[in-house]
Amino acid sequence: MIEIGLKGWVLFNLAVIFMLLLDLGVFNRKAKKVTVKAALYWTAFWVLLSMMFNAWIFDQFGNEAGLDFFTGYILEKSLSVDNLFVFLLIFNYFKVPPHLQHRVLFLGILGALVLRGIFIYLGATLVNQFHWVLYIFGAFLVFSGFKLFFLDDDDDQNPENVIVRAARKRLRVTEEFVGEKFFVIKDGVRHATPLCLVLIAVETSDVLFAVDSIPAIFGVTQDPFIVYTSNVMAILGLRSLYFALAGLLEYFHYLNTGLAAVLVFIGLKMLGAEFVEIGDAVELGVIGAILLISILASILFPKKTEIDLADEQQNV
Numbered sequence: 001m002i003e004i005g006l007k008g009w010v011l012f013n014l015a016v017i018f019m020l021l022l023d024l025g026v027f028n029r030k031a032k033k034v035t036v037k038a039a040l041y042w043t044a045f046w047v048l049l050s051m052m053f054n055a056w057i058f059d060q061f062g063n064e065a066g067l068d069f070f071t072g073y074i075l076e077k078s079l080s081v082d083n084l085f086v087f088l089l090i091f092n093y094f095k096v097p098p099h100l101q102h103r104v105l106f107l108g109i110l111g112a113l114v115l116r117g118i119f120i121y122l123g124a125t126l127v128n129q130f131h132w133v134l135y136i137f138g139a140f141l142v143f144s145g146f147k148l149f150f151l152d153d154d155d156d157q158n159p160e161n162v163i164v165r166a167a168r169k170r171l172r173v174t175e176e177f178v179g180e181k182f183f184v185i186k187d188g189v190r191h192a193t194p195l196c197l198v199l200i201a202v203e204t205s206d207v208l209f210a211v212d213s214i215p216a217i218f219g220v221t222q223d224p225f226i227v228y229t230s231n232v233m234a235i236l237g238l239r240s241l242y243f244a245l246a247g248l249l250e251y252f253h254y255l256n257t258g259l260a261a262v263l264v265f266i267g268l269k270m271l272g273a274e275f276v277e278i279g280d281a282v283e284l285g286v287i288g289a290i291l292l293i294s295i296l297a298s299i300l301f302p303k304k305t306e307i308d309l310a311d312e313q314q315n316v
Contacts, residue, residue, distance in 0.1 A: 001223050001224070001225075002061050002065060002223055002225040002226065004225060008225075012229065012232075016113070016232055016236070019049075019236065020106075020110065020236075035243075036243065036244060038240075038243075039240045039241070039242075039243035039244035040240075040244050042237070042239075042240035043237055043240045043241050043244050045237075045240075046233075046236050046237025046240060046241075047237060049233070049236075050073060050233040050234070050236075050237075053069075053229070053233060054069050054070055054073065057069050057226075057229075064280065065223070065226060067280045067281065067284065068220060068221040068223065068226050068230075068280060069226050069229065069230050070284065071220050071221075071280060071283060071284040071287065072217050072220045072221060072226060072227065072230030072231070072234075073230045073233055073234050074284065074287060074288065074291075075216060075217060075220060075230075075262070075266075075287060076213055076216075076217060076230055076231050076234035076235070077234040078258075078259060078262065078287075078291050079209070079212065079213045079216065079259060079262075080209075080213075080234055080235060080238050080241075081241075081245075081252075081255060081259075082209065082255075082256065082259055083112075083205070083206075083209050083238065084238070084241065084242050084245060084246075085256075086205045086209075087105065087108070087202065087205075088242075088246060090198060090201045090202060090205070091198070094194055094197065094198045094201075096177070096194075096195070096198055097177065100177060100179075100180060100195060101242075101243075102239070102243075103180050104195065104198055104199050104202055105202075105238075105239040105242060106239055107202075107203075108199065108202035108203060108206060109235055109236075109238050109239055111202075111203045111206050112206040112209075112210065112235050112238075113232060113235055115206055115207060115210045116210055116213070116214065116228075116232070116235065117228065119210050119211075119214045120214060120217075120224065120227050120228050120231065121224075123137075123214050123215070123218055123227075124222070124224040124227065127218060127222050134218065134219075134222075134270050134273070135270065135271060137215035137218055137219065137267075137270060138215075138219065138266075138267045138268070138269070138270030138271040139267065139271065140215055140267070141212075141215050141216055141219065141263045141264070141266055141267030141270070142263070142264050142267035142268060142271070143267075144212050144263050144267075145259075145260045145261065145262070145263030145264035145265075145267060146260070146264065148256055148259060148260035148263065149256075149257060149260035149261070149264075163200060163204045164197055164200050164201050164204065167192070167196075167197060167200050168197060171191075171192040171196070172186075172189060172190070172192065173191065173192050173193070173194060173196070173197065174186065174191050174192070174193050174194065175194075176193075176194070177193055177194055177195055178193045178195075180195070181193055181195070182195055182196040182199060183196065212263070213231070214227075214231075216262075216266050217230065217231060218270075219266035219267070219269055219270045220266070220280075220283065251298060251299075251302060251303070252294075252295065252298045253298055253302075253303040254294045254295075254297040254298040254301075255291075255294050255295065255298060257294055257297075258290050258291050258293065258294025258295070259291075259294075261290045261294075262287055262290050262291065265286060265287070265290070266287075269283065
């Protein structure tokens, strides 16, 4: 286990808070549409920052810790892409204008960081006191993987979960967006705006994804510092990654299948840890190969659109 002391934990979290404030308060203070070019630059910046941090871990704590961080980072980054699919679904469903999406994503990611911190603390505490919890995590990941594998992408998915529907019933909601505001005073009465419902949908989806991702990272390492930092570094660049890939997400239709296979693999690894030992390098290789194959399959075998299906019917 890596011991960095209270000072190390405080310094890392202060650095994260500083970068978030710099992102929202300086570079993206005004509501505006984020261009793909700017999103790619920011994505490259966050990845470079993560790799620099990874290099520091290699140097300070050795190859095993460094490889664990890198594997955890790749895993969490991949699982976070699933978040992006849901974000896209939510924004399309509520018809959120592009220039308003940035603030919701920022607050959603901030909420995700807080939730991951809480879940990681609880998970680490349980694992330290009850090692058999890892088997429950493993079984849960196998179940989640099979559930994701059989998920039908063509199903009519409504992002208004129970919490969003309850909020809609209890709150007075305006029909139109009012800039970046979540609440407005109308005729002397406080009203929520549709952007408030969007934020609730994003935050509640964060809870569901944290439930999947935290057991997964514990399948890579039980070191709290590696678990926490790899999660945080993977999530930090999620906002910019969304704007960089928003137009391409629909083409990665086999990625969910790949993520399902990754979850099942990690779950089986946790369940069979007493019988078969899988090295860090092998684990990283398997995860990387599964994700690469799913991305290549999406490119080589693109999903047929309604227009393509209509053309096929006419030819028949």
